[in-house]
Amino acid sequence: MQESEQQTLTIRSEADVYELLKQLEEDAIGDISRYRICFDGWPTVKMRFVGEEFNSTITPAIMEAFLKLQKGIYQTYALAVYADKGHRLTPEEKKSLELIIKVSEGSSIFDDEKIDWNKIVNSLIQKMPSKYLLIIILTGLGLYFGKGFYDAYLLNKQTEQEQVLKQELALEDKKIINKLIERVPELAEIKSDSEATHRTILKSASEAEHFEYQDIKLSGEEAHKLSIKPRAPLKEAKDIRLDGLYRIINVNTELESGFKVKVRNEVTGIEYNAELQDDTFDKQFKHAIESGTFEKRPVELNINAKQKGIDGEIYNIVIIKAVLR
Structure with missing residues (x-):
């Protein structure tokens, strides 16, 4: 041109x-x-x-x-x-x-x-x-x-x-x-x-x-x-979901509040220490977690959690549903 x-x-x-x-x-x-x-x-x-x-x-x-x-x-x-x-x-x-x-x-x-x-x-x-x-x-x-x-x-x-x-x-x-x-x-x-x-x-x-x-x-x-670099405004913690396919690493059943589960995400490899949702947690979901532990099979988990706005730390990790895969 x-x-x-x-x-x-x-x-x-x-x-x-x-x-x-x-x-x-x-x-x-x-x-x-x-x-x-x-x-x-x-x-x-x-x-x-x-x-x-x-x-x-x-x-x-x-x-x-x-x-x-x-x-x-x-x-x-x-x-x-x-x-x-x-x-x-x-x-x-x-x-x-x-x-x-x-x-x-x-x-x-x-x-x-x-x-x-x-x-x-x-x-x-x-x-x-x-x-x-x-x-x-x-x-x-x-x-x-x-x-x-x-x-x-x-x-x-x-x-x-x-x-x-x-x-x-x-x-x-x-x-x-x-x-x-x-x-x-x-x-x-x-x-x-x-x-x-x-x-x-x-x-x-x-x-x-x-x-x-x-x-x-x-x-x-x-x-x-x-x-001087301006400080980022403080952000409140937010609710997040960590749903995905997980491996059960171990289960601790010796707690008065129920039991805790250590899980590892199959895709990211990130591990979390999670609790089960109070007494309303369905027995079949507990069974799925136990079977996943003993049979070394992945489990599809629905997980609620909170994330801090300051440093991104994830806490209050609670499993609300589990399906054996």
């Missing part, structure tokens, strides 16, 4: 990326080879550390942050092109994706001016016009170069009306990412890695007089606060 026949999709901002990702998720864009992606002023890495400690030098913390960001770019590319984020890139591929650090009097600066995203993305689309490739590349760019990491900071600096709008936009972006993760599960790791990278970058700036990151100025203290 001639370039003149291609439709140009221009990306000038993070918002443009999420709009394009939304169209890709909704299958509103058909044949990828019919399009040419044009990055105009985005993405960019804008990062500047200012302070005595950063005077014409690269601290170990900055180097750690730099390497983590560079690794994230490599892994996103590898996942898009080779379907494996751990795939080893060629020296030429690495060079085309290389970030640089500049040092000057009083500051250290990250720079991505060597990366030609137009050339990289469009040459890949020509070779392999796939939605999978484009979704991963754009999602990676949105997560690594976007501003979602300091939404909480911005909310504290804005009016109530601006806060509501910002929350709505942030929620919409998260919905798009979550839908894409359902479609391409590997993106979950890219999302997690990008969040960890942002925390490392912010932590590296905690001693700075001030820190400029993607067009926002932060003090070292503010950067430190943003670097």
Whole structure:
């Protein structure tokens, strides 16, 4: 297809990326080879550390942050092109994706001016016009170069009306990412890695007089606060079922409350210590368990249990039905 026949999709901002990702998720864009992606002023890495400690030098913390960001770019590319984020890139591929650090009097600066995203993305689309490739590349760019990491900071600096709008936009972006993760599960790791990278970058700036990151100025203290991983909300225990085919490992009948059974799931190999359901447990179900023990035959069990929301621990495991197989 001639370039003149291609439709140009221009990306000038993070918002443009999420709009394009939304169209890709909704299958509103058909044949990828019919399009040419044009990055105009985005993405960019804008990062500047200012302070005595950063005077014409690269601290170990900055180097750690730099390497983590560079690794994230490599892994996103590898996942898009080779379907494996751990795939080893060629020296030429690495060079085309290389970030640089500049040092000057009083500051250290990250720079991505060597990366030609137009050339990289469009040459890949020509070779392999796939939605999978484009979704991963754009999602990676949105997560690594976007501003979602300091939404909480911005909310504290804005009016109530601006806060509501910002929350709505942030929620919409998260919905798009979550839908894409359902479609391409590997993106979950890219999302997690990008969040960890942002925390490392912010932590590296905690001693700075001030820190400029993607067009926002932060003090070292503010950067430190943003670097702390938010605690996951406590979740209540939930009821679960562990139904399946089991082997009876042993039975303990010397308990006043009835008897306990140690079972092993035939599929997963996971073992559980379970109790039988009080006095209402049917005699034929008990007989099935006893027969399964002596005859070494599998037993189909219906099992109720609870699972803690904090660490996923499973407890209160109770067998409510047993059928010999």
